[in-house]
Amino acid sequence: MDAALGPPEKMAESEGDLTPMMSQYFELTRRYEDALVLFQVGDFYELFCEAAEAAARICEITLTAREDSTGEYPMAGVPIDNAEPYIDDLLDAGYRVAVADQVEDPDEVTGVVERAVTRVVTPGTLTEDELLGGDDNNFVAAVAADDDGGFGLALLDVSTGDFYATSLPNAARVRDELGRFAPAELVTGPGVAAERFEDGTFVAEYEDAAFDGERAAETVAAYFGSVDALAGDAEVAACGALLDYAEYTRGGEDGDRLDYLNHLTRYDPREYLQMDAVALRSLEVFEQRSVHGAEGTALVDVLDETACALGRRTLTDWLRRPLTDAEEIEARHEAVGELLADPLTREELHEHLRDVYDVERLISRVSRGRANARDLRALKDTLDVVPEIRGLLADADSKKLRDLRASLDDLPEIRDLLSRAIVPDPPQELTEGGVIRDGYDETLDDLRETERSGKRWIDDLEEQERERTGIDSLKVGHNAVHGYYIEVTNPNLDSVPANYQRRQTLKNSERFVTPELKEREDDIVRAEQRSQDLEYELFREVRNRVAEEAERVQATAAAVAAVDALASFATVAASHDYARPEVGGDGIHVEGGRHPVVERTEAGFVPNDTDLTPERRVAVVTGPNMSGKSTYMRQVALIVLLAQAGSFVPAERARLRVVDRIFTRVGASDDIAGGRSTFMVEMTELSSILRAATEDSLVLLDEVGRGTSTTDGLAIARAVTEYVHDELGATTLFATHHHELTADAERLADAVNLHFGATRNEEGVTFQHEVREGPATASYGVEVAQTAGVPEAVVERARELLDAADVDADASEEQTEPARTADSGDHDESAVEETLRDVNVAELTPVEALNVLNDLKRDLD
Structure with missing residues (x-):
């Protein structure tokens, strides 16, 4: 961000000579020195001086100049009726934007028109549909430190009123929660190093005084009556500061209350299945991964058969925070099962839910005084749907659906008011008439x-x-x-x-x-x-009368959203043959399990069984590249995640224990900007897993140790296997090319070998994608290299080297130690022979094989 966005230095001594309008502009820039001020002049928002130059560069708009008796100023402007795209560009560039509107009628004022900042637009406090750009939550977070090294975390979606708070013991757990909620903006208190948590998030500077315990407690109490629902001073500080910051972005001298905030949800992360940002990314729960240049599909997208924005956000939240209480999980499963068994009711629900507007965001606009007549009519149309939904759930058997039906309030007095007061198709503008129905007044x-x-x-x-x-x-x-x-x-x-x-x-x-x-x-x-x-x-x-019922509207919206999410789970189960899982066992037992995303994109997907018990809790998975090891491991994790979110699962049958966390160390990545190599990133993630996993966790490890030498990598992999088995006791799937680990699996009491097979014929290798008991017998690295398009000359030479290595290995096994010693006195090995003797070809990846081949060629030359 530019350091200086106010008046140029040369004007500082002569601001008394500025015109009244320019004096007003520069006064606002001083008051909002951390933001770009959009200053209304007629039908445009104007910026001046350095701010104009920055906006012209970022938004690609024309830089002009304003000239008056005091001088010439760079100027750039955007039309008020189309300001949102330009504001979005400024936010993307890392700026906050203070919108200064005319608060007086120019026709009724003699002299300069008064302007005031009516809102401060920041990435985490957006409320405008044009800027939000989607149905998902848009959180702003605040982190406050306590005296014992722990932290309080608060998260608020200003557009919907969702407000959460929790306490966390260390910075690592804060990062986990931030990774789970993915806030658009972060505000940090005194003593909190923002760089420990930002991870690309917009970090907002805000006054430390907002985190003061007494001031924060007063702020929280002003909204919720007391701070009794919160645990600890750090939570109070984070919540109070976040409310203070949200008010600040509303504009005005002292900000403006968010009267639609009716609930503060205090939660314990242990109440939910926890996944850090690494796990969410590697399992592709919310982020799509590009495959061969084409956009992939995220888990949330294959599960999203919701009919309205409310349902989409709830579905996302359930995937973000799967349950750990078996009784609550079963309640969702029972509701999904009932909707699955009644397709007619499910389809009618879907049709009615399609007529539901995003009333969570709508009621927040109502409470902020920004809703127009079309918003109120949309609320009325949504409330008209509620009795229909109640009727469809009248005979529901499951407790979950009965409870949701009881929570559906159609607010008859508000429906009647809106029906009498607002015309069916009102105009967009409020001040030009045609909004109120005849007969109302x-x-x-x-x-x-x-x-x-x-x-x-x-x-x-x-x-x-x-x-x-x-x-x-x-x-x-x-x-x-x-x-x-x-x-x-x-x-x-x-x-x-x-x-x-x-x-x-x-x-x-x-x-x-x-x-x-x-x-x-x-x-x-x-x-x-x-x-x-x-x-x-x-x-x-x-x-204003509607705003008084914000809490009732929000409660109904939450119930409608849950019905929509459950119906979506049922629709997916019906369309893609998902089964209801049994929850609460002592292991992970799956028959005919499938990867919920991959099965949609690859024809002929091969289902696989999983049988992980306390006596088989560590599975070493071997087999060729491309055989399906990683897909299989992710599949197991996603089946567990779906079950605990309340969904049925892609399998013939499933009996699952409840896990507390899912950890993943899958795939290669680096952090060049942070000075961390691929191997360092791998070891950092591994360290987090080994320190945080419990016997109730599910751990996925893929090729641990491959980022270093073969000897070091094998040593690390073996040590990790033993530690997971002996110390953690976590249910673990460990995919590896270190075939020595298969011997460890046979030696360790509660470990088992699994492998993916392949068959070699004259045409090449066929991967069977079927998991079997026991270790793999080969890695088929050369065949994979050939499939990948490695030049044939390289492939053939690799085969020669592989055959030679096999002959040498057989000869070595037949010779006795004295014979080898005697022979070594008669023959000096060349550098090439020494290299080949040390190579374990079965362990080489295609890239490593090419590197070895290159070294041999160089030695011969």
């Missing part, structure tokens, strides 16, 4: 009748005046500047009556007005203006 009806009768009189005037004057071409018209008039062409001016008063002269005609017409016009204009003013006043009264 007697005074408004009288004003409208005065206006209508006046216009009827004027409509009849043209015919009357033609007959009276004998001028057939006479016309009665209206324009915004001169009002109503009677127009007579020049050839007929001699026939104009004496009571006509000239109003305007045109090239070919004259326009006139009569005292009667002027009186009627005044009546119409007065009635029209009073009507518009009264309509706006009545609309605000209706909107």
